[in-house]
């Protein structure tokens with residue numbers, strides 16, 4: 386509730402919106418707002434003037450925007466504020482400019498200012514128990530029905546992983562379903578990459594050896610956002626079980642049990658590289674664990690097989706290697722692994738900046754293992770999620786999503 390004002394400018398509201406404004410009070414540099422549901426708070430006048438999206442000031446979503454922060458003086462004040470017949474806040478500024486603000490915008494901003502992090506999406510962490518929570522979505526539904534697609538995008542947001550089923554074996558089907566989630570990234574391996582065990586393996590994925598769970602391509606400045614693994618042929622019974630690890634869960638374990646080592650992974654640069662002589666040479670120095678401004682984990686990049694000899698002061702380097710060793714031990718702990726034997730027609734979709742993937746060894750003389758893979762950029766998938774949320778769950782549209790391995 387707001388304080389009782391000495392000389393209030395309180396205007397009773399016309400109930401005309403989903404979250405009507407009950408009262409407002411002009412306090413000079415700030416405006417106090419109370420809503421009918423009892424929530425209340427203050428907004429800065431400078432913020433409010435900059436939030437104007439009238440035809441003169443322009444629109445920030447499209448970028449056809451003409452008002453800049455430098456155009457709004459620190460001492461800007463409203464000459465008058467009132468609640469319009471439509472239930473909006475109408476402000477007449479001292480220079481005569483008039484702005485209108487929907488109650489929803491004001492409520493959202495007051496909420497985010499009063500409850501720090503309230504708009505940040507909270508991922509649901511998992512370990513070996515994922516099977517009961519893993520979202521499964523049939524190919525036909527995801528390809529034909531936007532609402533089913535939205536539910537699968539939500540599963541990807543919540544758990545960083547989802548499964549598609551009954552996906553036809555043709556390469557067109559892989560691309561068709563992946564394309565529903567965003568533009569497919571073309572890499573030096575092409576748009577679609579076939580992982581088949583072969584004696585002349587160029588990358589570890591083409592061998593039959595076990596792979597410790599890892600994120601793909603940490604040696605790129607911007608690693609793949611989401612990966613599709615389409616099982617075409619699998620050697621059921623001959624090994625090759627997929628091992629999936631929630632990197633956020635493992636990192637949080639490390640933060641609890643060993644905060645000094647966790648801290649090193651968030652602030653010490655680690656170099657990953659990949660070179661095929663005469664063709665490509667990728668190298669990136671980045672943090673293994675990325676944090677946002679509130680300290681929440683936003684992304685992981687880690688692949689033990691791509692670690693370059695690390696650079697660092699001799700006093701710190703042993704600590705860094707111990708941090709990488711501890712992370713590797715946690716990743717290899719079966720209690721942290723969801724294990725699944727892929728069946729033909731199944732597609733595992735996962736967030737490559739959160740979920741680590743690996744597999745057990747298999748016997749290439751017993752079965753051919755053929756997975757088809759493609760990569761999508763993170764922002765394309767999140768754009769699809771937000772666009773569909775506008776239609777199917779508007780209240781989720783503006784949530785701040787974890788933005789990946791940003792540094």
Ligand SMILES: [Fe+2]
Nearest residue numbers: 590600601742
């Ligand atoms: Fe991989």
